[in-house]
Amino acid sequence: MSKGKNGNKEVKKPKKDPGPGKSMTPVVATPVVAAAAPVRARRK
DSSP states (O other), X not given: OHHHHHXXXXXXXXXXTTSGGXXXXXXXXXXXXXXXXXXXXXXX
């Protein structure tokens, strides 16, 4: 149980970074955030 809690904490750290990817997995949020970054900058 201790090992599982540690793993959850490590996964929560990167999940909090993207924000919008909180609901999605970090692997799926990475490409989504990367694609949204240039699109948002171009729209601005």
